[in-house]
Amino acid sequence: MSDHIVKAYDEDLSQLKTMLAQMGGLVEQQLDDAIDALTRRDTALADRVIQNDERVDVLEHQIEEKAILTIAKRQPVARDLREIMVAIRVASDLERIGDLAKNTAKRTHAMSDQLPRKLMSGVTRMGRLAQVELKNILDAYSHSDAEMAMEVWRSDEELDALYNSIFRELLTYMMEDPRNISLCTHLLFGAKNMERIGDHATNIAENIHYLVHGKPLGEGRPKKDVTAAMRIDLEGSDDR
């Protein structure tokens, strides 16, 4: 690229990074509000999260458009091109995290004060872990720090393990008392949402690795959500 193009490209890229930082901040806020809303059964806050999701969607589209136009105008190659491809992918993962926060907020309306505190606290704990993962991966992205990204990638195991234990716990509660079933089903979906937010954080981590090293991470981290194939002992579970 000529000097002139390089400068114009740098400006485009810096604008793109700013837009992504804004989107990241908004999605962090949405997740924080969604977890608070569910935990405190705050339906007004839940409704705000649901409404704000449109802003996340708009930001994703703006980032994608800006990225594509930058490629068309500046014809970047190598790392410059990767920067923009990765920006598109990160925006897509952030949009999905926003969706999962919205879906979690929606379930606030189904909560009741009869819910055992212990059940909710497991899901809240997953939410807090997911928030830490999201925050760390956004930091790693803004500093193009592949090592920090790999730490986040590895830390996702913890969230998966927590999901597996909460899945068992919720099923056991449902079996003990059918009156818990409706609430526990919503908490199960809520917990699954947090587990998937972790997966999107690991996607972002893999993209940071690709950005910095120019090649994909290779072998995927073995999935630790084993609940999809889990049969729960029909007499109740003894592994709580």
Add this chain to the structure above:
Amino acid sequence: MSDHIVKAYDEDLSQLKTMLAQMGGLVEQQLDDAIDALTRRDTALADRVIQNDERVDVLEHQIEEKAILTIAKRQPVARDLREIMVAIRVASDLERIGDLAKNTAKRTHAMSDQLPRKLMSGVTRMGRLAQVELKNILDAYSHSDAEMAMEVWRSDEELDALYNSIFRELLTYMMEDPRNISLCTHLLFGAKNMERIGDHATNIAENIHYLVHGKPLGEGRPKKDVTAAMRIDLEGSDDR
């Protein structure tokens, strides 16, 4: 664009469309196999779906790379640029549909022959509807047919309605007999996967509209999954 560039661009675009058709065909097969595996409790077929998902992921990455390189080399504008943006988005939705098929296949391992036939048949019916939606939206995309896309977009209501009724039905079964809980939980997640496949089909429909008309669809179709905020009567449900 000069004549030379136009011809080169047309070739790139036609290659891109071929890759997307391949990816669409593979994802259709994955979904078909996942539903068959779950319905017939065929764990060998389920394992094949789980393994094949990597091929879907590889195709998505190849399409994305081809698209980005085409933009960088040919600098398309207007409809030509939209063609490529939409190709990237469609590949992303197809990849998500592949993931949902894989997750559904995984749940085959948790099924048992004690499952009431009626419960499974509801989820199978959702799967068949999702397949029709997927097939129709792939046809609409390959013909750039915005009207057909809008038909698919509208038809997704049916899948949402079916999900809502199956959600209630599964919860009722769980309440009637706690021994159903573990199985029904997996079917709930399976049903939710099919509902989300429908959402991805409507995403693709919106992108076909954007491709053809050059502007977004505007107001979103109101979401018909009302279960996220649903409280089921603790004494059992009377709306089966």
